Amino acid sequence: MWTVVSYVLKQRAAGNKRYPLVLMLEPLFRCNLACAGCGKIQYPAHVLKMNLTPEQCFQAVDECGAPMVSIPGGEPLMHPEIDKIVEGLIARKKYIYLCTNALLLKEKLHLFKPSKYLTFSVHVDGEKDHHDFSVCREGGFELAVDGIREAVARGFRVTTNTTLFDGADPKSVRDFFDQMTALGVEGMMLSPGYSYDKAPDQQHFLGRARTRRLFRAILSNRKASWRFNMSPLFLEFLMGKRHYACTPWGMPTYNLFGWQKPCYLLQDGYADTFAELMESTRWENYGTESGNPKCANCMVHSGYEASAVHDQFSSWKGFFATVRGQFAKYPDEAALRMLDEPVKPVHAPAGLVQLEKAQLKVNAKEEEAEVSA
Numbered sequence: 001m002w003t004v005v006s007y008v009l010k011q012r013a014a015g016n017k018r019y020p021l022v023l024m025l026e027p028l029f030r031c032n033l034a035c036a037g038c039g040k041i042q043y044p045a046h047v048l049k050m051n052l053t054p055e056q057c058f059q060a061v062d063e064c065g066a067p068m069v070s071i072p073g074g075e076p077l078m079h080p081e082i083d084k085i086v087e088g089l090i091a092r093k094k095y096i097y098l099c100t101n102a103l104l105l106k107e108k109l110h111l112f113k114p115s116k117y118l119t120f121s122v123h124v125d126g127e128k129d130h131h132d133f134s135v136c137r138e139g140g141f142e143l144a145v146d147g148i149r150e151a152v153a154r155g156f157r158v159t160t161n162t163t164l165f166d167g168a169d170p171k172s173v174r175d176f177f178d179q180m181t182a183l184g185v186e187g188m189m190l191s192p193g194y195s196y197d198k199a200p201d202q203q204h205f206l207g208r209a210r211t212r213r214l215f216r217a218i219l220s221n222r223k224a225s226w227r228f229n230m231s232p233l234f235l236e237f238l239m240g241k242r243h244y245a246c247t248p249w250g251m252p253t254y255n256l257f258g259w260q261k262p263c264y265l266l267q268d269g270y271a272d273t274f275a276e277l278m279e280s281t282r283w284e285n286y287g288t289e290s291g292n293p294k295c296a297n298c299m300v301h302s303g304y305e306a307s308a309v310h311d312q313f314s315s316w317k318g319f320f321a322t323v324r325g326q327f328a329k330y331p332d333e334a335a336l337r338m339l340d341e342p343v344k345p346v347h348a349p350a351g352l353v354q355l356e357k358a359q360l361k362v363n364a365k366e367e368e369a370e371v372s373a
């Protein structure tokens with residue numbers, strides 16, 4: 001926290017309006033899962049075989065200067081030199097979130113040493129059935145839980161990373177928070193899924209109105225035992241209590257193709273250097289306010305959490321709202337009632353698909369009306 005605070009204050013004192021908080025470093029796109037909502041694993045085989053070298057990773061980290069580095073992918077534990085990459089980043093005093101589905105975590109743990117700079121951010125999308133369906137692999141949940149147990153027992157920092165899609169049952173998500181808390185994870189991260197047009201399952205992406213409803217049901221009436229390693233203001237944004245514009249430069253992405261424009265989710269070209277990314281991207285063309293249809297439904301943390309962090313440090317009001325948000329329970333009677341509402345089945349029977357499509361059209365119209373309002 002102190003590292004982030006001092007970094008942001010330094011950037012502001014230097015008059016920098018656009019600065020990165022977290023580098024999204026994708027050293028490979030290869031994965032040992034094929035999740036239905038993933039937009040990263042559809043590349044041709046020759047691309048899936050490629051890896052960034054540790055030197056390329058260090059160059060990107062040095063150019064960018066962000067205090068935190070998130071390593072998604074693909075599955076980073078499949079990178080043949082992931083231990084060297086992590087070692088080099090720790091030597092640079094970067095806080096690393098190594099994002100993993102944990103299928104290989106137990107067998108690869110010996111490559112790493114516990115460090116305050118290294119956190120395994122384990123991808124778990126909810127309770128057993130929901131997670132296994134989301135990652136299209138039976139038994140995926142047990143393997144993830146096994147990996148978490150082992151890493152916690154060996155003294156590593158472990159968090160979870162949960163992406164929620166339409167059909168998520170808020171009650172079940174809250175039970176999942178209890179399970180993860182009992183496992184000893186130090187924090188949980190949440191985000192709505194982004195509707196990648198390459199993802200095989202296009203039916204279960206959430207629109208903005210449904211995202212706010214779902215997160216209000218999940219995050220209101222909060223238990224004191226739950227710990228989230230996200231900005232409390234970003235969680236309030238997901239619950240519909242705040243409005244933020246996107247900050248796509250807050251979490252820039254470097255991968256096999258270079259610096260991706262403008263953000264982790266979209267691919268509107270690549271820059272060779274971080275400086276070129278910052279100078280040549282037409283930032284005004286992105287975010288919900290821009291009218292860009294690719295951004296219309298996005299509430300993903302890689303675009304909006306940096307906006308919340310900026311708000312946190314822009315005024316005393318933002319700062320006190322953050323402190324209050326750390327301890328607030330967000331009592332909300334209506335949200336309690338939402339927990340008892342029937343949930344659309346995730347495994348939609350074939351006969352219901354037409355019905356669902358018609359419902360999606362109605363939902364899209366409702367969201368459009370809400371956005372223009």
Ligand code: SF4
Binds near residue numbers: 247248262266295
């Ligand atoms: S709104 Fe979402 S998709 Fe659009 S630039 Fe921001 S993060 Fe990227």
